[in-house]
Amino acid sequence: MAPVRSTGAIVAAVSVSMALLSLFLYKSKLSSKKTKLTLASKKNHTNGLVGAIGNTPLIRINSLSDATGCEILGKCEFLNPGGSVKDRVAVKIIEEALESGDLAPGGVVTEGSAGSTAISLATVAPAYGCKCHVVIPDDAAVEKSQILEALGATVERVRPVSITHRDHFVNIARRRATEANELAMKHRKDEQMNGQALGQTNGFQCDGEKQSVVSSYKGGYFADQFENMANFRAHYEGTGPEIWEQTGGNVDAFVAAAGTGGTLAGVSRFLQEKKSNVKCFLIDPPGSGLYNKVTRGVMYTREEAEGRRLKNPFDTITE
Numbered sequence: 001m002a003p004v005r006s007t008g009a010i011v012a013a014v015s016v017s018m019a020l021l022s023l024f025l026y027k028s029k030l031s032s033k034k035t036k037l038t039l040a041s042k043k044n045h046t047n048g049l050v051g052a053i054g055n056t057p058l059i060r061i062n063s064l065s066d067a068t069g070c071e072i073l074g075k076c077e078f079l080n081p082g083g084s085v086k087d088r089v090a091v092k093i094i095e096e097a098l099e100s101g102d103l104a105p106g107g108v109v110t111e112g113s114a115g116s117t118a119i120s121l122a123t124v125a126p127a128y129g130c131k132c133h134v135v136i137p138d139d140a141a142v143e144k145s146q147i148l149e150a151l152g153a154t155v156e157r158v159r160p161v162s163i164t165h166r167d168h169f170v171n172i173a174r175r176r177a178t179e180a181n182e183l184a185m186k187h188r189k190d191e192q193m194n195g196q197a198l199g200q201t202n203g204f205q206c207d208g209e210k211q212s213v214v215s216s217y218k219g220g221y222f223a224d225q226f227e228n229m230a231n232f233r234a235h236y237e238g239t240g241p242e243i244w245e246q247t248g249g250n251v252d253a254f255v256a257a258a259g260t261g262g263t264l265a266g267v268s269r270f271l272q273e274k275k276s277n278v279k280c281f282l283i284d285p286p287g288s289g290l291y292n293k294v295t296r297g298v299m300y301t302r303e304e305a306e307g308r309r310l311k312n313p314f315d316t317i318t319e
């Protein structure tokens, strides 16, 4: 994008690496006792973990602003408790599901994600009395599983296969929610028939294969960040209005990278409804699936094909 001198600001969504994120989580855990004492003595405390999500600062990026003559501000989403913008999405997905009754209190939220969304769901679910079950490909770094387990989630590592395969990690996550719902229904029926509560079991039989994963009797809910419109709404109702307020409406452009596109879509829609000439840009480098989608019409990269990244020799198409 060519630099344009302007009166308003350009806001960029800023993310942070997993390494930094895990360090942040680790530190906050170690110092939780101290933090409690400090918070108790302050007037302006937040309401639990969920209250600490959002309202992230906008920081002027001096180097870029000075070099371009534009006011370039970064929205510090890495300051959310789970370390990314996905905390907002996790909250919205869970709150909407609880409200609609698709997720019962105490139920398990499932997701197929080896990234920030899984971390955020694992971070946030306990605040709503829910569990979190994450399915990831087994060529993902083991540290990802360790972070999720440290946050209280259960993690299932599965062989990487095509998204069109029923055992792709996202499809398994969807199935686990269905299985949890079937288990909950069966449990309710058994209870009604026996007139008494059944004992707790640790495993769950599904599709003829033993999967000791979803043992909740409260049912499950597939978070489904790519298809769930709560993702968009988290940004349309949260991140967008925040940016508008923080800049006093004095914003010319918004720039973000994209995974699901929820941030870009939600923030852009909100800002452009407020001010139709706000320019919104998706930035993604060559080598990303989206770059190929835009330039060649196919969402595919050799580098990102499941199984090519590390040890498993499966090849696949993403779309």
Ligand SMILES: Cc1ncc(COP(=O)(O)O)c(C=O)c1O
Residues within 6 Å of the ligand: 015, 016, 084, 085, 086, 115, 116, 117, 257, 258, 259, 260, 261, 262, 263, 264
């Ligand atoms: C830290 C971080 N920020 C942003 C994104 C992408 O956001 P969105 O899914 O809203 O495009 C991701 C994942 O894709 C992420 O890990």
